[in-house]
Amino acid sequence: MTRKKTDTWDGTVAQAHALQEALVQRVQLKDGFAKPLNTIGGVTVTAEDEGARLRAVAVLVDAESLDLIDAQVAHVKATTPYVPGFLSFRVMPALLKVVSMLPAAPDLVLFDGDGIAHPHRFGIASHFGVATGLPTIGISPRPLLGTAMELHTIRGAYVALREHGQQIGWLLRSQAKAPPIVVSPGHRVAMPSVADLCMRFTTDDRIPEPLRLAQAFTTTTPPHAKAG
16 A cells, blocks of 8 residues: 555645645545445544654454454654645655554545545545545544535434535434534545445444544554554
């Protein structure tokens, strides 16, 4: 799971714009994941050392039982600055490294971040999916943009999130009466599949279990994790 040299970023805004415009054309919004799904990944990334390094966490869980199979943490030096709208370029090296540390590539990856529910229709989940070819979904606690109709308070309710008439994701009530989360296709997942897939992997928390597990390891070290 490595990117082509032409997909790497030199840190300039101009090149980020150019790369993003090229890469967004490669996003596939149709189902391309394994059926049945055997493993699901959860991935998150945070800054540490006052932004000098990135801490990326990846977990691999069983798609049926949601039992944890493996969890890894990678600490990667941040070599490019944060540019609003282009966060995925800054964190991509850390994400690629930590997912490569898992014993096998997940059949589907749930990301702490957006898919196409992004100002440029190219959030972290979409970028990682295009870079690796893995099916991805983006999950965020609140929308960056867009509007939606009123959402029912029952668990599992969802409604289309739209911007300028285009659907960019779903508002999903993953727990009854809890604030909805935003779920959007990243790559190789069709819009109609996203909300139901996220609910399939959601238990007692607002966040789907694979991603919840990854987030739990942002401040602790997973058992038996390799140094990365």
